[in-house]
Amino acid sequence: MHGRYLCWAIRRKKSYIGIDVVERYISEGEQRLGELKTPSDQCRFILGSAEDIAAIIHPNDLGVDVRRCLAFFPFNSFGNMPNPKSVVKSLAQSGLPFCISSYRISQKATECRKRYYRNCGYVGIRTSRSRSGVRFSSPDGLSTIAYGPTFLREMFATNNIDARSMPFSQVGMAHLSSKLFMAANK
C-alpha cells in the first residue's frame, strides 16, 4: 500500500522498498517519504507487481547481500494477488528470504475475517472453502483468500523453496522461508 511498514523500517534504520500494483498507493507513499525527509537511497517505492519481484529487485542495487533482506507480504496482501504461483516462482528466482503474513483457515479466523470485511463496507460477502483455502468474495470487488497448508506446501515445493508456517496472535499464520523460521524459534 502506501508504506504500511515504512515508519517501522525507518525507526530501525532499515532500507525499504515498497511495491504495489496500485499507482495511488505508490504516489501516497512517495509523498510520505518527502514529508519524512528520508534519503532516497534508503527508502523508495516502486509501482509494480510482486509477480515481477525478481525483475524489480536487482541484487546489485540492494547494497547488501540478498540473504540479509526480507521480502515481507503484510496483512494478507499475498492472498489478494491473482496469480500466487507466478509470485512464488518470481520470489524463488529472487533468492529473497520472505515472510508472508496471512490468516489461519480455522473457523474462528474465518468468522473474524467475515466481521472485518463487513466492517470494511463490503456487501453480499460470500465465503467458500476449497482445497486451496478459505476465500471471501463479493459483487463489489472483494476477492481474498487465506491459503491452506497443503496448497502452499505444493506451491513452495514446485519452486524448491523450503518454507514453514507459524501461527501468530489468535487468527494469524505466517509462512516463512526456513532460515527465518529457525531464527524466529530461537
Ligand SMILES: C[S@@+](CC[C@H](N)C(=O)[O-])C[C@H]1O[C@@H](n2cnc3c(N)ncnc32)[C@H](O)[C@@H]1O
Ligand atoms: C493490504 S492487502 C489487503 C488485504 C486484506 N487486508 C485482506 O484481509 O485480505 C492488499 C494490497 O495488496 C496489493 N496487491 C494486490 N496484488 C498485488 C500484486 N500482484 N503485487 C503487489 N501488490 C499487490 C493491493 O494493491 C493492496 O494494496
